[in-house]
Amino acid sequence: MNPSSEGADAPDGVGHLGRIAGRVLLAACLIASLIAAVAQADDEELDDMMGGFDDDFDVAELDDLEQEIPAWLAALPFGEVLYERVDLGGSIAAGAVWNYLSHTVADGNGGRTDYGGLSRLDLDGFLQLDIQLPGEWQIRAEALGWYDFAYRIQGRSDYNGAVLDVYEWQVDTGELYIAGPLHDNLDLTVGRKIVNWGRSDTFRVVDVVSPLDNKEPGLVDIEDLRRPKAMVKLDATRGPWSGQLLVIPEHRYDRQPPIGSDFIPDIFANQGLGGTAQIDDRPNFSGVPGLAAKFDGRFSGWDFSLYGAYLDETSRVIDSDGTPNGVKSEANRIGMLGAAGNITRGAFLLKAEFAWLMDTRTIRILVPAPVPPPFPALLSTERDRIDSMVGIEWYGPDQLTVGLEVVSRQILDHPDGSNGNAFPSVLELTPASGYETALRITRPFFRERLEVTLLGIAFGERFQDGGLFRASADFELTDAWKLEGGWLVYFGGPRIGIGSFDSNDRIYAEAKYSF
Amino acid sequence: MSGRFPRETTHPPARPFCKARPLRARLIASILATTACLLVIPQTASSADDPKARAIMQRVDDRDDGDNQISNMQMVLIDKRGNQRVRELKSFRKDKGEDTHSMMFFLSPADVEDTGFLTYDYDDPDRDDDQWLYLPALKKTKRIASSDKSGSFMGSDFSYADMTDRPLEKYEYELLQETEVDGHPVWVIQSTPIDEEEIDETGYTKSIQFVRKDIDLVIRAKTWVKKGKRNKYMEVQELEQIEGIWVPTVMTMTTKKGKETLHKTILRTSNVKFNQDLDFDSFTVRGLETGP
Numbered sequence: 101m102n103p104s105s106e107g108a109d110a111p112d113g114v115g116h117l118g119r120i121a122g123r124v125l126l127a128a129c130l131i132a133s134l135i136a137a138v139a140q141a142d143d144e145e146l147d148d149m150m151g152g153f154d155d156d157f158d159v160a161e162l163d164d165l166e167q168e169i170p171a172w173l174a175a176l177p178f179g180e181v182l183y184e185r186v187d188l189g190g191s192i193a194a195g196a197v198w199n200y201l202s203h204t205v206a207d208g209n210g211g212r213t214d215y216g217g218l219s220r221l222d223l224d225g226f227l228q229l230d231i232q233l234p235g236e237w238q239i240r241a242e243a244l245g246w247y248d249f250a251y252r253i254q255g256r257s258d259y260n261g262a263v264l265d266v267y268e269w270q271v272d273t274g275e276l277y278i279a280g281p282l283h284d285n286l287d288l289t290v291g292r293k294i295v296n297w298g299r300s301d302t303f304r305v306v307d308v309v310s311p312l313d314n315k316e317p318g319l320v321d322i323e324d325l326r327r328p329k330a331m332v333k334l335d336a337t338r339g340p341w342s343g344q345l346l347v348i349p350e351h352r353y354d355r356q357p358p359i360g361s362d363f364i365p366d367i368f369a370n371q372g373l374g375g376t377a378q379i380d381d382r383p384n385f386s387g388v389p390g391l392a393a394k395f396d397g398r399f400s401g402w403d404f405s406l407y408g409a410y411l412d413e414t415s416r417v418i419d420s421d422g423t424p425n426g427v428k429s430e431a432n433r434i435g436m437l438g439a440a441g442n443i444t445r446g447a448f449l450l451k452a453e454f455a456w457l458m459d460t461r462t463i464r465i466l467v468p469a470p471v472p473p474p475f476p477a478l479l480s481t482e483r484d485r486i487d488s489m490v491g492i493e494w495y496g497p498d499q500l501t502v503g504l505e506v507v508s509r510q511i512l513d514h515p516d517g518s519n520g521n522a523f524p525s526v527l528e529l530t531p532a533s534g535y536e537t538a539l540r541i542t543r544p545f546f547r548e549r550l551e552v553t554l555l556g557i558a559f560g561e562r563f564q565d566g567g568l569f570r571a572s573a574d575f576e577l578t579d580a581w582k583l584e585g586g587w588l589v590y591f592g593g594p595r596i597g598i599g600s601f602d603s604n605d606r607i608y609a610e611a612k613y614s615f
Numbered sequence: 616m617s618g619r620f621p622r623e624t625t626h627p628p629a630r631p632f633c634k635a636r637p638l639r640a641r642l643i644a645s646i647l648a649t650t651a652c653l654l655v656i657p658q659t660a661s662s663a664d665d666p667k668a669r670a671i672m673q674r675v676d677d678r679d680d681g682d683n684q685i686s687n688m689q690m691v692l693i694d695k696r697g698n699q700r701v702r703e704l705k706s707f708r709k710d711k712g713e714d715t716h717s718m719m720f721f722l723s724p725a726d727v728e729d730t731g732f733l734t735y736d737y738d739d740p741d742r743d744d745d746q747w748l749y750l751p752a753l754k755k756t757k758r759i760a761s762s763d764k765s766g767s768f769m770g771s772d773f774s775y776a777d778m779t780d781r782p783l784e785k786y787e788y789e790l791l792q793e794t795e796v797d798g799h800p801v802w803v804i805q806s807t808p809i810d811e812e813e814i815d816e817t818g819y820t821k822s823i824q825f826v827r828k829d830i831d832l833v834i835r836a837k838t839w840v841k842k843g844k845r846n847k848y849m850e851v852q853e854l855e856q857i858e859g860i861w862v863p864t865v866m867t868m869t870t871k872k873g874k875e876t877l878h879k880t881i882l883r884t885s886n887v888k889f890n891q892d893l894d895f896d897s898f899t900v901r902g903l904e905t906g907p
Contacts, residue, residue, distance in 0.1 A: 149837070150794075150803060150837070152837060152871060153835060153848050154848070159853045159865050166885075191725070236905075284896070285896060295754070301757075325753075337896060337901040338896070342899070400737075400742070400745050401745065442758045444745070444760045445743075445760075446760065447761075493759075493760065495759065495760045496763065499763075499766040499767070544767075544770075547692060547694075547767055547770040549700075549770065576724075579700055579723065579725075580724065580725065612726070614725035614726035
C-alpha cells in the first residue's frame with residue numbers, strides 16, 4: 101500500500117464524507133422546511149375550511165315576531181276574541197285569455213259566434229272566513245265570483261243567452277260548513293263541502309262525489325275546479341285506518357259549456373243535440389239523498405282505499421226516448437264500487453284506481469235522421485262501465501316531478517256489441533272503449549319563486565282522438581302577488597269531444613293578490 | 616411513516632439523469648416520497664373514522680330535544696339583491712322510538728295557507744320516509760315519494776336533509792380542531808358521507824360542524840354542496856333554554872359561491888312548547904286535513 105497514496109486518499113475520503121454529510125444536512129433542512137410548509141398550508145387550509153361565516157349578523161335588528169292586535173280591532177267589543185278566533189282571507193285576480201286562432205262556432209240558433217281574439221278579461225274574487233269555535237269546532241264560509249268584461253268589449257249581442265249566463269258573471273258560495281270532533285277519533289261535518297277522492301292528479305275514476313267547474317276545459321283555476329255539495333260527513337280514524345261516510349241530500353252538477361260556447365262542437369249545435377234538450381232543473385234538495393263511503397288503510401310505503409257510492413252522476417246526462425222532442429238533460433243515479441292505492445319505492449310513486457260504475461247513461465243513435473231533420477233518433481240506455489287508472493310519478497333532483505297516468509273506460513255490454521259506430525256517418529256519442537293519457541312535468545326554479553308545469557293529455561289508445569297541451573308558469577312576485585301565464589293548445593281528432601277544439605288555442609295571463 | 620421512507624429510497628426512478636447522479640436522485644426521490652407521505656397520510660386520516668369524533672356526534676344525536684314539540688317557524692328568504700320573502704309555519708313533532716313523526720302547516724303567504732306536510736322520518740337509513748302533502752286548493756291529501764332530500768325546503772337555503780337527522784352510520788367523522796366560537800369552547804368535526812348514495816341524497820360531499828362542548832349542540836356548520844361548487848353556512852344566532860332544552864331560536868343559512876353570497880335564509884322559531892299532549896292519531900292524514 102502506498103502511504104502517500106493512502107495520505108492522499110484520506111483527505112479525499114474525508115471530503116467525500118463531508119459532501120455526503122452536507123447533502124444529508126441539506127436534505128434534512130429541505131425536509132424540515134417542507135414539513136413546516138405543509139403544516140402551515142394545512143393550517144391555512146383548515147382556517148379556510150372553517151371560515152366564511154358572517155360575523156355581522158345582529159339579532160336585535162330583526163322584527164318582533166309577536167304580532168299585535170290592531171288598535172281598531174282591540175277597540176271593538178270582543179275585539180280580542182275576534183282577533184284570536186276569526187280569520188278572513190281571500191284573493192283578487194285579474195286575468196285575460198287571447199284566442200290567437202280566428203274561428204267561429206255555431207250558436208245553436210243558426211248563426212255563428214266569433215271566438216278569435218280576446219275571449220276573457222275578468223276580475224275574480226274569492227273570500228274565505230274561518231271561525232274557530234270552542235272544542236276545536238270550526239265554521240268555514242267561502243264566497244266567490246267574477247265578472248268578465250270581454251263580452252261587453254266584444255259585443256254582448258254576439259253571444260247567446262246561455263253563453264252569457266255561464267261565462268259573463270257569477271256569484272256563488274264555495275264551501276260552507278261547520279265541522280268538529282264528536283269524539284277523540286270521530287269528526288262530523290255538516291254543510292257544503294268539497295270531497296276529492298282518488299289518487300289521480302288528472303283523471304276522475306273513483307272521484308264521483310263533487311261536481312266540476314268545466315266551463316273552460318283545461319283552464320279552470322284549481323281553486324275553482326270542484327263545486328261543493330251539501331252533505332253530512334262523518335270521519336273516523338284509528339291508527340292507520342280511517343273511514344268516511346257521506347249522506348248527500350244536495351244535487352249539484354258539473355258546470356258545462358253551453359251550446360254556442362267555444363267548447364261545444366258545431367255538430368252538436370247544428371244537429372240540435374242538447375240544444376233542444378229540456379234541462380231537468382229540479383230543486384237541489386229534492387229526491388233521494390246520495391250515499392257514499394270510503395275506507396282507507398295507510399302503511400309505510402303503501403296505502404289503499406275502498407269506495408262505495410250511490411248518488412247522481414256529477415254531470416247531467418242526455419236522456420232520449422227516440423223521438424225528436426223526447427230529448428232531456430237530466431240527473432242519473434249511479435252506483436260505484438272502487439278501490440285505489442299507492443306504493444312508494446325510492447323516488448317513485450305508483451298509483452292505481454279502479455271503479456265499477458253501475459247504470460251509467462249511454463246514448464246511442466238509432467238511425468241517422470229518420471224523422472224530420474235535423475234530428476237523428478236517439479235512445480238512451482243504462483250500462484255498467486269499468487274505469488281503471490295506472491300511473492307513476494318520479495321525484496327527481498331539484499324537485500323535478502314527472503307523472504304519467506293512463507286511464508281506460510270500458511262500457512260493458514255496449515248496445516251495438518262492438519266498438520264501432522253502427523252508422524259511421526253520424527256521431528259516436530258514447531264509444532264502448534276509451535283511453536286517456538296524461539303526462540305532467542313540474543319543476544320549481546329560483547328557490548320556488550317560479551314553477552313551470554308542462555301538461556299533455558291525449559285521448560285514444562294511440563292518441564288518435566285529440567288532446568291538449570298546456571305550458572304554464574307561476575311566478576311569485578311578492579309574498580302577496582303572484583303572476584301566472586300559459587299557453588294552451590288543443591290538438592284535433594275525429595271525436596266529438598276535445599278533438600273538435602283544435603282552433604281554440606289560446607294564451608292566458610293572470611295577476612293575483614292574496615290576503 | 617419512517618418505515619415507508621427508506622423503502623421508497625431503494626427504488627429510485629429509472630430515468631437517465633438519475634443514473635448519472637444516483638445520490639441526488641435518491642435525495643430527490645426521498646423528498647418526493649416524504650412529500651407524498653405528508654400529503655397522502657393526512658388525507659387518508661381525514662377519510663378514516665375517528666372514534667372520539669364519532670362519540671361527540673353520538674352525544675349530539677342523543678341530546679335531549681324533547682319527546683314532542685310544537686313551535687312556530689318564520690323563514691325570511693333573502694336573495695342576493697336583498698329582496699325578501701317570508702314564510703310562516705306551525706310545526707308539530709313527536710318521537711316514536713327512534714323514529715320521528717312531524718307535521719307542518721303553512722300560515723303564510725296567504726295563497727298557500729293551510730298547506731300541510733306530514734312526515735314519518737325513520738331512523739333506519741334503508742327505509743324511505745313516508746310523506747303526505749295536503750293541498751287545500753284541491754281539498755286533497757297526496758302521498759309523495761321522498762328519496763331526494765337535497766332539494767330546497769320551501770324555497771329556503773335549508774334542504775330537506777338539513778331538516779332531518781342524518782344517520783350517523785352513513786358518515787365518517789374526524790375531529791379537526793378544538794377552538795372557541797363567541798367565547799364558547801367547541802369541537803370542530805368533519806363529516807364525510809361514506810358512499811355516493813348519501814351524497815346523492817343530501818347533495819353534500821362533506822361538512823364541518825362546530826359542536827358546543829357544554830351543551831352538545833351544533834352551533835355552526837359549513838357544508839360543501841356537490842352541485843355548483845357552493846358552500847352553505849349554518850349559524851345559530853340565538854339560543855334559548857326552554858323547559859330545560861336548548862333551542863336555536865334564530866338560525867341563518869347562507870349559500871355562497873366563493874365569497875359571494877347567493878342567497879340567505881333566516882329561520883326563527885317561536886312559541887316553542889315541549890311535552891305537550893300530542894297523540895300519534897294527530898300525526899295522520901286526518902290531522903293534516905283538519906289543520907293546525
